[in-house]
Amino acid sequence: MNTVVDVLGQANLNAPALPIPLVGGEVRAGFPSPADDYIESELNLTELLIPHPSSTFMVRAKGHSMERHGIYDSDLLIVDRSLEPQVGDIVVMAVDGELTCKQLRMIGKRHYLCSGNEHFPPIPLTGCDCHCWGVVTDNIHSLRRRR
Incomplete structure (x- = not known):
């Protein structure tokens, strides 16, 4: 097909920004590391994905x-x-x-x-x-x- x-x-230009927590460190596909379990900042998906709304x-x-x-x-x-x-x-x-x-x-x-x-x-x-x-x-x- x-x-x-x-x-x-x-x-939607009037939609409120919805910040999502951005976890610091890397996400590994192997054994998880609890040391990487912290919030680095907040990420706004609208700003990241839609620079020209x-x-x-x-x-x-x-x-x-x-x-x-x-x-x-x-x-x-x-x-x-x-x-x-x-x-x-x-x-x-x-x-x-x-x-x-x-x-x-x-x-x-x-x-x-x-x-x-x-x-x-x-x-x-x-x-x-x-x-x-x-x-x-x-x-x-x-x-x-x-x-």
């Missing part, structure tokens, strides 16, 4: 074509419209009226949208009606299924 997106909405919106990814890039079905993507897309960026693009999420690449001297799955051929950006909606800056990926 090709990865398409559902637009969820723009960042008036031009930022969120979309939900649908499909499996971007899994090699770490984008899975139902992930929440943060998209910034103020950024100029660069080769290598993951973008949300309207191609012939359908929104899709792909990596912007150059093959030869032409721009293409490429998936993270070899079963999906690159989409040439010449000869089609395309418009970039923005650059994906972050991915919120849940590791636990919601019930």
Whole structure:
């Protein structure tokens, strides 16, 4: 299945900041160290993830074509419209009226949208009606299924 997106909405400029404790030290995958159990500071996820709130919106990814890039079905993507897309960026693009999420690449001297799955051929950006909606800056990926 090709990865398409559902637009969820723009960042809420009036939402209160919700600082979250940032634990100092590192999180190791081995044996836990109780010495690292202290709060270093507070972290505001809005400031960290959304530097341009008036031009930022969120979309939900649908499909499996971007899994090699770490984008899975139902992930929440943060998209910034103020950024100029660069080769290598993951973008949300309207191609012939359908929104899709792909990596912007150059093959030869032409721009293409490429998936993270070899079963999906690159989409040439010449000869089609395309418009970039923005650059994906972050991915919120849940590791636990919601019930």
